[in-house]
Amino acid sequence: MNVVFDVNHVDDAVVPDVLDSPIPSGGSQAIANPKRQPRLHLIDDHQQFSEKLSTFINEEWDLKEAGFSYNLAAVFGSQSTGKSKLFGTSFDVMSETARQQTTKGIWMSKDKDKKILIMDVEGTDGRERGEDQDFERKSALFSLATTEVLIVNMWEHQVGLYNGANMGLLKTVFEVNLQLFGGNRGKEKTLLLFVIRDHIGATPLSALSNTVRTDLERIWQGLAKPEGLEDCKITDYFDFMFTALAHKLLQPDKFESDVEQLRLRFTDTSNPNYVFQPQYSRRVPADGLHIYAGGIWDKVMTNKDLDLPTQQELLAQYRCDEIANAAFAIFQEKIKEFRQPVESGNIVDELGPKMKEIRGTAIKSFDKDASRYHPDVYKRKRAEMLSKANHMLEAYFLGQLKNLHKKAVSLFSTNLQQALRSDNVEFSVVVAASKKEVTDYFLQGANAIKLEETEWSYDEELYQLEQGLQEFAKTQREKELNKMLTNLEKHLRKELDEPIGLALNNPGPSMWNRVIHIYQTTVEDGEQLLQKKARTFDLDQSEQAELTLNLRRQAWVLLTKKVQEESVDGMMLLKLRNRFEEKFRYDDHGLPRVWKPDDDIDTPFQKAREETVKLVPLFATIDNTDPVKGGKFELEGSEDFDFDQSLKVLSETRQQEITTKFKRESDAFYLEAKRSVVATQAKIPYWVGVALIVLGWNEFITVITNPLYLMGLTMVGVPMVAMWYLDMLGLVETVAWKVYDQGSKIAMDKLREVLDKGRDNGRAHQRQPQEYPRSSQGKEEGGIELNSMDKKSQ
Incomplete structure (x- = not known):
């Protein structure tokens, strides 16, 4: 194939500069090239497939890691058409004086630059093989099944001739290819590239290509197509390209130009006639090509009645196996449609009748061709085929049962949930009715897929379904109860959080009474919701009483959590500071106080701080006095719930710490008030400013002209001015003293x-x-x- 890229002339042939085996051609000199790619005799004269293909791919041709990034083409045509030379396979070719078949079997090599493998197929209609053209047919079929591009090489004067144009060979190839690979209709295609040699130009290429197309269509129409493929077209399996090469001796320049154009079809991906299109790829990784090609050759070799044993019983066994395999292959292909939906968990409609029909068709196909062979062998093979078919169908039977089980559980769940959405329904009644409905559904589906002449049973699956439904009902009951309790908890949290937060943010003697009242009101609403929902679950009195007690405990836990959140040090200090500011910074009318030099700051400060500090013990313990009935409100404790302990909010130590921190913070307010009074008294005379400007002018100039001084003044002065402007100097001073x-x-x-x-x-x-x-x-x-x-x- 490399010659399509780099061309050398040897007599009436084109030879690659990459593959350098000796090419005798009349008086030509042998051409050698040290860059020659190793070549492999893939299939020899004895029709043996080479076991070295894997070694060549991995080591000689370095395609082990190529994956799908390689291409495969094959060249075949009548003998003595110069195809080996034309497409650069570098295999032995005939001499001008001895026109006889030269390429032996099938050879394979690789292009030196591109990841392209070339198969060179022995010439057809050669007198070396005579009338026995079995190998030519097999090799051509093998080429069609494995390659992306099949190059058919012919002379111009052969166009229109049945044998010379390989039409007889192509007819046989089309027939067998359709039988073996007809199921890939429209999925995998092969490109047939017809190269017409010694085209002088008297007959246009379009006319020649139309002639070949007409012959191919006529052959295709005359094929005996398998059932179901009667309307298939040749274009469902093949695409066609046509090109011509001028006469090498009569039109050398035109020949060179044609070869250049042909080369671009294989190397230039942007070329509109680029041959290696994605739709032609066999999608076979390079490291698995030896397995794929070997399997194809095995199929070709074992096709039809080739080399059958002469003994009747052995013949019967061989043919029965072959017929059974063919029928079973069709059987497998038809049941493939069930695999994806069954494995996906879907219920396949009419699965039982379909399986029965497919199995019956396979058995009838076997009986039709195998019944004329040895009776004992026929009966034994028929039983084996039936058992094998039943075994494969049993997987779908069990899969369908599994899907029926899932569907039944799903229906049970859906019916149960829909029923529970209604009011005044009894859980046990709903469960019994739903269980009967889905069990009947399962039995109906299971009986529909049970075939005759099988030992299939669904008793175990039915038992598992009943156990599963019972367990699911129990789980669903607990799940719905938990869901209900979760929703109630959310409701309680929503009803408690904000009101309790407002009550705690306005501390006073009646604070805990308000909190307890909020709790009791919320619990009453929650109990009403609980009783309404509990009726749908068929709960007895003891279960309802337990749920009610748990509801009260959960509400109290939510209350105490909210209290703890509002009682952390930061929140407590915030509450105390707000109350202190309210008493100290604002008067009785709620207006901000502006301190004057004659005002008494100490007395209001002491009074506001004392009143604020009295709030700390108020938060220390929850007062559980019932605001309606009087007396103490209590809840029954449990292993995880201690009511008395939940009443404690602040320990003595925390009370002291909070009080100390608050007093320190209140000192800052006191100092701030004092400074505001001093600031109103301290007034600097105007002449001081003038004196500072006159006396400090030189120093001012020195500072602003010295970058170091200016930077230091900026770093110190700007923060000081900002703190003075924000009235934070007192606070900063207090912090500084504390740090000191x-x-x-x-x-x-x-x-x-x-x-x-x-x-x-x-x-x-x-x-x-x-x-x-x-x-x-x-x-x-x-x-x-x-x-x-x-x-x-x-």
Whole structure:
């Protein structure tokens, strides 16, 4: 095929520059090229398929990782048409003086640059094989079944001739191809590219192509088509292209131009006549081509009645197997339509009658052709085929039962849910009615798919369905109850959150009475909803009482959670600060206070803070006094619910911490009020500003002209001005002092640790002289002094 890309001339042939085997052609010199691609004798003279194809693909041609990114073409035609030379297969060809069949079997090679595999098929109508053209028919059929493009090479003077134009061969190929691959109608196609050699131009290419097309259509119309494919067209399986090459000797320039145009059909993907189109691909990965091609060749070799045994019984066994396989292949193809819907969980309508019809058709087809063979073999093979068919159909039978089971459960669920949407229905009655309905549905469907001459049973599936429905009803009951309780919980949360939040944000002596009243009102509404819904589930008195108690507990838990959320430190400080501001910053009429120098700030401050601090103990414990009946409101406890413990909100420690934090925050309000009074008194004379400008002019110029000074002034001055403008200087000062105090404490703690460590080292040093007599007295004296110091320090 490479010659279509790089052309060299050898007599009346075109030879590739990539594949360099010797090509004797009259007096020509052999052409060699060190870049030659290895070639494989794919199918030899003995019709044996080569086992080396996998090795060549993976190692010699480096196509192991090619996947689908490769192409496959085949070349065949009458013997002595120069096809091997024309398309660059680089296989041995005939000489000019010995016009006889040259290409032996089928050879395969690869293009040097492109990922294109070329099969060169031996010439047809050669006198080497004589009238036995069995191999030519098989090889042509193999080429059609495996390649994307089949190049038919013929001379111009052969057009219109039955044998010379390979029409007889193509007729046989079309017939067998239609039988084997007729099921792929419109799915997989092969391109037939007819190359007409020595085209002088007297007859236009269009006229030649029309002649060939007419012959092909006439052949196709005369084919004996299988059942169901009577109306198929040749274009359902094949596409056609026609091209011509000028006479090599009479029109050399035109020949070169034609070869160039032919080359572009194989290399230029933008060419409108590009041959390797996606619809021609066999979708076979390169690393699996050897398996695919080998399987196709096996099909071709075992087709029809080739090489049958002579003994009657052996012949019967062979033919019965072949007939059974053919009938069973049709049987499998027809039942494929059930696989996808059954595996997808769908109920196939009329599955039983359809399976019975398909099975009966397969058995009748077997009986028709196999009944004339040995009776015992025929009966045995018939029983085997029936058992095999039943075995395959049983998978669909079980799959349909599984889908019926799912559908029945789904119907049961749907019916049950629809019934439960109504009021005043009894759960047990609804379950019994729904169970009977879906069980009848399952039995009707199961009986419809049970075939005769089988041992199929659905007893186990029926038992599993009944158990499943019972379990589903129990689960559905619990699920609906939980769903109802979840909705009630959402309702309770919605009814409790906002009112309780408003009550806690307005603390006072009656705060807890309002909270308890909100709880009781919400629980009463929830109990009414619970009793209304519980009737649909056939609950007895004890179950209703338990659900009611759980409802009250859940509502109380939601209440306490809301209280805890509103009682965290941040929220408590916010509440206290709001109450303090309300008392300190605003007067009795709700107007903001503007402090004057003569106003008494201390008394209102002390009064507002004391009143605010009294609110902290109010939040410490929930007062569960019943606002309507009086007395204490209580709930029965459980393992997971402690009512008395739930009343505690703030511990003593937290109360002290919150009070301390609030007092510190209130100090800032006090300081702010004091500063506002001082600010009204402090007035700077105008002459001070003038003096500052006159006396500080030089310094001002120095600062603004020095980038370092200017940057430092900006970094310090801008924040100070911003804080002054926002009236935050007092707050910043307070924070600074707190940081200073905390830092001082940390420094003192560190210093104390250093001193303690030094004192410990001193004590250890005093203990060392115990081993020496002279130092013992001094040690005791020193010990007394240290002990005295320790006591003093303590």
